[in-house]
Structures are given as structure tokens and as C-alpha cells.
Amino acid sequence: MISDKLKRSYVPMTESAFYILFSLQSPQHGYGIGQNVKSLTNDEVKIGPGTMYGSLSKMERDGLIQFVGEEEKRKIYVITELGKEILDIEIQRIARLYRNSRGE
Structure with a gap:
């Protein structure tokens, strides 16, 4: 069960946090995450080192990712089951926003 405190901390999620967590569905280090994000977004989103390593540290502390x-x-991380739950909540939230914007 996800605590209310954790939900408030991550939902809604910043774009950087979303892409970091999304990228960690397979084991990756910070530089690799940054490259993946640039590729996924056609260079529209670039995550600086301060944001990257601050986010990784917080996500690890909160149990969303783990060091492997x-x-x-280079430290390699992967998303945990808790992280997958949080990511799924955010994906559902984004999908709802999209549906609502389309009048569906």
C-alpha cells in the first residue's frame, strides 16, 4: 500500500522524475538515463546532473528505486515494485488528463 505522504510527494510527478522512473524499468546509471530521456523526447528534455542525482537519491531513499x-x-539502479505502482498512478493520471482534454 502506498502511503498518502509518498503519493503527495510524487503525484503529480515532475517531468524529470517521470522520465527517470520510466527509464529505470531496466537497470541503468545516471548517464544512461539522461541519454534515454534525450532519445525518448527527441532532445526536448535534458536532465542536468543536479536534478538527476538529487532525484535518484530521493527515489532510492523513498524505496522507488534500488541500487543493483x-x-x-557508475551506480546502476532499477525501479522497485513500489516505484512501478507510483509510475502506474502517474501514467493513469496523465491518460485521464489527455482523455479529458479530448472530451472523451
């Missing part, structure tokens, strides 16, 4: 190893001194 290191590759060439």
Missing part, C-alpha cells in the same frame, strides 16, 4: 550494482564507477 556498479559499472565503471
Whole structure:
């Protein structure tokens, strides 16, 4: 069960947080996440190092992601079940906004 405090902290989610969490559906390090986000958004969204590592630290503390190893001194993270639940809530929220904007 997701706590109300955690929901308030992440929903609605910032665009950067969304893409970071979305990118961690497979194990990735910060640089790889940044490259994935740039690719997904055709270079429209770029996440700076301060935002990236601050978000990763907070998400790890809150249990949304977990550290799974290191590759060439880069920490690798992956989304947890809790993170997947939060991401799903946000995706449903975005879908509802889209439906409502289309009058569906």
C-alpha cells in the first residue's frame, strides 16, 4: 500500500522524475538515463546532473528505486515494485488528463 505522504510527494510527478522512473524499468546509471530521456523526447528534455542525482537519491531513499550494482564507477539502479505502482498512478493520471482534454 502506498502511503498518502509518498503519493503527495510524487503525484503529480515532475517531468524529470517521470522520465527517470520510466527509464529505470531496466537497470541503468545516471548517464544512461539522461541519454534515454534525450532519445525518448527527441532532445526536448535534458536532465542536468543536479536534478538527476538529487532525484535518484530521493527515489532510492523513498524505496522507488534500488541500487543493483556498479559499472565503471557508475551506480546502476532499477525501479522497485513500489516505484512501478507510483509510475502506474502517474501514467493513469496523465491518460485521464489527455482523455479529458479530448472530451472523451
